[in-house]
Amino acid sequence: MKPRRPAPLNALRAFEAAARSLSFQTAAAQLFVTPAAVSHQVKHLEEHLGVKLFHRGHRAVELTAQGAALADSLAEAFGLLDLALDRATAPTAxxxxxxxxxxxxxxxxxxxxxxxxxxxxxxxxxxxxxxxxxxxxxxxxxxxxxxxxxxxxxxxxxxxAPAFPVCAPALLHDSERPLTQADDLRRHTLLHDESAAGRSGVPDWPAWLRAAGVDPIEAERGPVFSSIYLAQEAAIAGHGIALGVAPLVAEDLRLGRLIRPFDQILPNAxxxxxxxxxxxxxxxxxxxxxxxxxxxxxxxxx
Missing domain, CATH: 3.40.190.10 (Periplasmic binding protein-like II)
Known part of the structure; x- marks a missing residue:
């Protein structure tokens, strides 16, 4: 078997940066060289391998099938190399x-x-x-x-990660808006988080209300937060009632920052x-x- 010529490491690094950004200009800025230098290195690598790695357009470049496969392998290889170098700088830690x-x-x-x-x-x-x-x-x-x-x-x-409603203790003492049965939720703000949106089997307010025997017609009202954490913090602040995921509310329940107004629990996919x-x-x-x-x-x- 004929030995392979040594890989041109500078060309590989230039190609990996260009493949990641699909831009010779962006790759050049990351590598502190000129776009022409990146283009030259990529061309050198193509000649070395004997394959075309990019389709070059007027204002953009696109990876070929061979280029995409090589880019995936190089991303992993350079990641391992960078990690090894980082660890080598602090060998005792x-x-x-x-x-x-x-x-x-x-x-x-x-x-x-x-x-x-x-x-x-x-x-x-x-x-x-x-x-x-x-x-x-x-x-x-x-x-x-x-x-x-x-x-x-x-x-x-x-x-x-089963789920159930949680709220601040103060909400239980609101005489104008009692919270003794599930139907009382119609008079309270429901807090939502995006983790349940469009995910089959992940508890949301409509599913919990149906399980509790309540018409979920108004279940979509109330603010939507980007994370369970933010919805839970809003509940702690007294801004409404959230669906708490059991492991994530355990500490706040233990410390009395949250309470469970109802016993109904939903399993979670x-x-x-x-x-x-x-x-x-x-x-x-x-x-x-x-x-x-x-x-x-x-x-x-x-």
Missing amino acids: AHLRVSTVESFAAKWLAPRLHRFHRDHPELKLRIDTGNEHSDFARDGVDVAIRYGAGGYVEAEKLMD YAFWMVRKPGVASPAVAAFCRWLRQEADDARAT
Whole structure:
């Protein structure tokens, strides 16, 4: 087998930047070179590989099938390289990067993290929040905690997420707007969050009202928030009644910031999942996953 010529690394980096942005000009700005230099490097790579990587238009470029395949592989490869270089700058520090949704980070993870730091002071933990899927290689994520229907690679269900109404205690003492039965919700503001929108099996107000035997005709009224966390904070402030997801309201219920005016609970097709980078877990990842399981078990027991 004829040995392959060494890969032109500068050309690969230029191509990856151009493929990511679909712009030679943007890639040039990121690499601190000129657009002509990026174009030259891409052409050099095409000649090296013997394939066309871009369709070049008058004002735009578009990846060919071969270019798209190479771009995906290079994004992962450069992500791993950048991560290795980052870790090499602090060889004595054990880093752990966790990605999760804002609601879970604020309402479940943050109140418990002091126990993890107490037991593992040698680990440097970074928490990132976002709803998008994590690219473990490119983003350097070690563990992701996601609210979803499952189907993730290397995933383990952490907690179920049933839902029920929650509100500030003061709402129960409003003599002009009693809150003793589900039908009384017609006189109160309903707080919504986008996590339930268009997702089959995820509890929303119409579904809860139907389960409680109430006509859901007015269930859509009230403000809509971009996250469960914001809807829950609005409920704590007394601005209305939210559908609380059990793990996310447990701490506020315990502290008396929220109460449950009704017993009706809806099951949830979504749950909280612990997702790991495929492959053998590092000692730091294994320790964090063990801690998550224990905290989830303790929460279910209370």
